[in-house]
Amino acid sequence: MNLDYSADERAFRDDVRGWLRDHLPRALRDKVVSYAHLTRDDLLAWHRVLAAQGWIAPAWPAEWGGTDWNVVQRYIFEEECGYAGAPPLVPFGLTMCAAVLLKFGTDAQKARFLPRIYRGDDFWCQGYSEPNSGSDLASLRTSAVRRGDRYVVNGQKIWTTMAHMADWIFCLVRTDASLERKQDGISFLLIDMRTPGITVRPLILMDGGHEVNEVFFDDVEVPVDQRVFDEGKGWTVAKYLLGHERMNTARIGTSKRELEHLKAFAAAQRKDGRPLTDDPRFRDKLSRLEIELMALEITNLRFLDRLRGGASPGADVSMLKIKGTEIQQMLTELMLDAAGPLAQAVASVDGAPLADETLAALAPRYCNMRKTTIYAGSNEIQRNIIAKQALGLG
Numbered sequence: 372m373n374l375d376y377s378a379d380e381r382a383f384r385d386d387v388r389g390w391l392r393d394h395l396p397r398a399l400r401d402k403v404v405s406y407a408h409l410t411r412d413d414l415l416a417w418h419r420v421l422a423a424q425g426w427i428a429p430a431w432p433a434e435w436g437g438t439d440w441n442v443v444q445r446y447i448f449e450e451e452c453g454y455a456g457a458p459p460l461v462p463f464g465l466t467m468c469a470a471v472l473l474k475f476g477t478d479a480q481k482a483r484f485l486p487r488i489y490r491g492d493d494f495w496c497q498g499y500s501e502p503n504s505g506s507d508l509a510s511l512r513t514s515a516v517r518r519g520d521r522y523v524v525n526g527q528k529i530w531t532t533m534a535h536m537a538d539w540i541f542c543l544v545r546t547d548a549s550l551e552r553k554q555d556g557i558s559f560l561l562i563d564m565r566t567p568g569i570t571v572r573p574l575i576l577m578d579g580g581h582e583v584n585e586v587f588f589d590d591v592e593v594p595v596d597q598r599v600f601d602e603g604k605g606w607t608v609a610k611y612l613l614g615h616e617r618m619n620t621a622r623i624g625t626s627k628r629e630l631e632h633l634k635a636f637a638a639a640q641r642k643d644g645r646p647l648t649d650d651p652r653f654r655d656k657l658s659r660l661e662i663e664l665m666a667l668e669i670t671n672l673r674f675l676d677r678l679r680g681g682a683s684p685g686a687d688v689s690m691l692k693i694k695g696t697e698i699q700q701m702l703t704e705l706m707l708d709a710a711g712p713l714a715q716a717v718a719s720v721d722g723a724p725l726a727d728e729t730l731a732a733l734a735p736r737y738c739n740m741r742k743t744t745i746y747a748g749s750n751e752i753q754r755n756i757i758a759k760q761a762l763g764l765g
């Protein structure tokens with residue numbers, strides 16, 4: 372097993388790092404590293420810089436704008452972006468819907484949607500979860516009844532990230548409720564968010580932020596040519612997509628940058644007149660976190676080595692989601708520990724700055740990051756996957 376980068380891979384990493392240094396707009400980077408709220412315009416601004424460079428969709432086939440990078444290069448690129456403090460790329464169009472279209476879409480669907488996703492013309496969201504159908508996704512009930520060349524959709528989605536900003540939503544709907552196996556009779560539809568009958572209502576998370584929504588469908592008419600793959604075979608599409616969702620949850624580059632920031636921040640804090648990093652309890656937690664992150668990186672490199680050899684990542688790739696998100700949460704916990712009462716600071720009163728904005732963002736961020744162990748398949752569900760498919764239990 373080879374856990375080192377080759378000379379070519381190191382040269383590629385240096386090229387990417389240099390390019391990011393020159394092209395990542397300072398204002399965007401500052402927002403990311405201070406945990407500021409990123410608007411749709413911020414996200415699209417970075418999307419368009421990468422699109423102009425031809426690097427927005429490395430995993431796509433070259434004919435649709437992919438870079439022809441191998442899996443290691445793609446990983447290096449993602450981690451360098453995270454390490455540099457680049458805004459995250461919204462995955463719903465670029466990674467998820469595109470992967471489905473490339474695998475299951477008709478030529479007409481690819482030609483209609485892929486170039487717009489590439490350019491950032493359309494913002495997408497993911498309509499999978501419903502009330503009572505999250506982990507048990509196959510029990511979903513939103514119905515789509517065929518009438519001529521249209522489906523009529525009725526039902527509700529929940530926790531739909533960015534639905535309030537989205538132009539399109541990809542949805543799992545039930546086209547046949549008479550079948551015994553709940554995975555049968557599901558179809559995959561692409562729906563224009565401006566279609567009459569769609570209502571989006573905000574759900575405010577415990578950090579006070581608006582990123583998720585409820586989406587209601589009342590007699591929403593969807594042309595049949597916006598169904599991807601066969602009617603009733605949407606579960607095949609859904610499973611394919613969930614695999615893609617899981618591959619990119621470790622976010623090692625971002626966690627490394629945040630760990631460096633945490634160390635510098637803690638070294639500057641005083642406890643009993645000494646740097647906080649001298650405190651044995653704090654140092655112990657910090658060391659454990661750093662070791663976990665190193666172990667995660669090595670595990671990730673092991674997966675990459677598997678992929679280099681042409682093998683599939685396997686069910687144990689769920690480890691990356693579990694450990695990656697636990698580390699992201701631990702980082703926010705230790706930042707709060709280090710900041711102590713400073714984390715209660717508010718950024719401003721009546722527009723006048725009161726405290727460092729990064730400090731004021733710490734407590735909301737701590738609350739916000741609780742989501743990471745729930746979304747993209749909760750960590751309990753990931754453990755079930757490892758138990759059943761990797762360890763052969765149950």
Ligand SMILES: Cc1cc2nc3c(=O)[nH]c(=O)nc-3n(C[C@H](O)[C@H](O)[C@H](O)COP(=O)(O)OP(=O)(O)OC[C@H]3O[C@@H](n4cnc5c(N)ncnc54)[C@H](O)[C@@H]3O)c2cc1C
Pocket residue numbers: 496497498499500503504505506507529530531532533583742745746747748749750751752755
């Ligand atoms: C911030 C955020 C953004 C999201 N964005 C989207 C989105 O854009 N689109 C979308 O479709 N969905 C989205 N989701 C929904 C997410 O996929 C679900 O919340 C998740 O799948 C869990 O489903 P649930 O909320 O219904 O909880 P439940 O499935 O009811 O689970 C509740 C608890 O029980 C545990 N549990 C459930 N079943 C088992 C089991 N068999 N074994 C062990 N433990 C179990 C779970 O781990 C969890 O802790 C988002 C969620 C969050 C929090």
